[in-house]
Amino acid sequence: MGDVNAKKDSKGKGRKWLLAVLALLLAAVYIALLFLPYPRAVEFPRDSYRVVWSDGSVTEENFASAASLLDGVGENGEILLRRDGLTGSCFDVENVKAAREILEGGELALMLSMDFSLDRLGSAALYHVYGGTLYFDAGDWFAFTGERAELTQIRKAGRVFFTGGDLAASALLSTEASTLIVGDLAEFSYKTIDGTAVTVEGRTRYLTVDGAIVDAELGGSLAAGQPLATQISVPDVAASKLGALLPCKRLVSLDLPFLGSGPVAAGEKFRGELGYLFTDGNAYFVPDTLKRVRVRGGALISFAFYACASLEEIDACGVDPDAIERQAFAGLENLRTLHTPQKDVVLTGEFVSHTAACGCTVYERKEG
Numbered sequence: 001m002g003d004v005n006a007k008k009d010s011k012g013k014g015r016k017w018l019l020a021v022l023a024l025l026l027a028a029v030y031i032a033l034l035f036l037p038y039p040r041a042v043e044f045p046r047d048s049y050r051v052v053w054s055d056g057s058v059t060e061e062n063f064a065s066a067a068s069l070l071d072g073v074g075e076n077g078e079i080l081l082r083r084d085g086l087t088g089s090c091f092d093v094e095n096v097k098a099a100r101e102i103l104e105g106g107e108l109a110l111m112l113s114m115d116f117s118l119d120r121l122g123s124a125a126l127y128h129v130y131g132g133t134l135y136f137d138a139g140d141w142f143a144f145t146g147e148r149a150e151l152t153q154i155r156k157a158g159r160v161f162f163t164g165g166d167l168a169a170s171a172l173l174s175t176e177a178s179t180l181i182v183g184d185l186a187e188f189s190y191k192t193i194d195g196t197a198v199t200v201e202g203r204t205r206y207l208t209v210d211g212a213i214v215d216a217e218l219g220g221s222l223a224a225g226q227p228l229a230t231q232i233s234v235p236d237v238a239a240s241k242l243g244a245l246l247p248c249k250r251l252v253s254l255d256l257p258f259l260g261s262g263p264v265a266a267g268e269k270f271r272g273e274l275g276y277l278f279t280d281g282n283a284y285f286v287p288d289t290l291k292r293v294r295v296r297g298g299a300l301i302s303f304a305f306y307a308c309a310s311l312e313e314i315d316a317c318g319v320d321p322d323a324i325e326r327q328a329f330a331g332l333e334n335l336r337t338l339h340t341p342q343k344d345v346v347l348t349g350e351f352v353s354h355t356a357a358c359g360c361t362v363y364e365r366k367e368g
């Protein structure tokens with residue numbers, strides 16, 4: 001019996017100890033809780049965006065839905081969405097307008113120092129537009145990650161934004177870009193795009209119109225032609241740069257304010273031949289595809305179409321007849337039609353002529 005009681009006693013002591021330890025633990029937890037910071041509300045990412053649609057309706061979209069409908073970013077920083085043929089605009093995302101301006105400007109220093117502070121839809125929308133763009137500024141390549149701009153290696157990209165410095169055509173080719181954006185500080189010439197198949201877009205200084213890329217500085221000059229253009233119409237500019245149309249390997253038809261370097265046949269630097277637009281300074285590379293030229297002014301020097309053997313049609317209506325040399329059209333063996341305000345010209349082969357309504361003479365090559 002004594003043994004049994006002793007066992008009970010020891011069991012009771014064990015239980016008491018256990019209770020004491022539990023009580024202490026509870027007290028410790030309670031005290032610890034007293035000193036912990038008051039629990040804060042957890043910040044959930046925003047998940048509701050107000051969208052105004054082009055039919056006047058307004059919807060609330062969550063992030064996943066809005067992100068799947070992304071179509072672009074507007075000038076005023078509105079996020080553009082597209083659904084069932086409707087365009088939606090979401091105006092209530094902060095910092096998008098400022099970020100877009102920086103990304104459109106493409107300046108390296110500004111982009112690297114920019115704190116974009118975008119919410120996830122703003123970030124997704126800008127990445128949708130600019131994520132496929134590789135920026136180039138004076139030797140540095142950089143890109144927009146969705147949250148910030150980062151220096152990177154040259155790589156494949158849909159678009160290259162040529163911000164500044166001198167970009168070689170070989171580098172542009174290796175990006176396989178289909179679009180080249182030329183910023184206002186870029187040292188742009190035909191050399192950047194010769195041998196590529198890019199479509200060039202300008203900003204303020206470089207303007208693209210009818211296949212021509214015009215440098216708007218100093219009265220405007222023809223800087224280059226679009227590589228893929230089959231027809232180019234150059235607006236009235238003050239000058240053309242040497243080799244401007246070298247990138248245009250598919251050119252069929254060309255409309256110019258003057259042949260050569262400028263509208264006035266004077267000065268040491270004047271070059272009057274059409275081939276001036278197709279030379280690297282060593283040789284002429286006029287494409288065989290070029291069949292038709294219209295020239296609206298300037299001067300036509302002797303052998304003005306030297307190295308343009310494929311030409312079939314020339315229209316010089318509007319050029320001052322006194323500025324057309326007798327030998328201007330000489331040597332063109334494939335010429336079929338010539339419209340000229342100066343009747344007294346030398347042609348290669350036999351032609352018949354008639355007078356056009358404008359008073360010019362039209363020469364047509366004799367058949368056979």
Ligand SMILES: [Zn+2]
Binds near residue numbers: 341
């Ligand atoms: Zn005419």
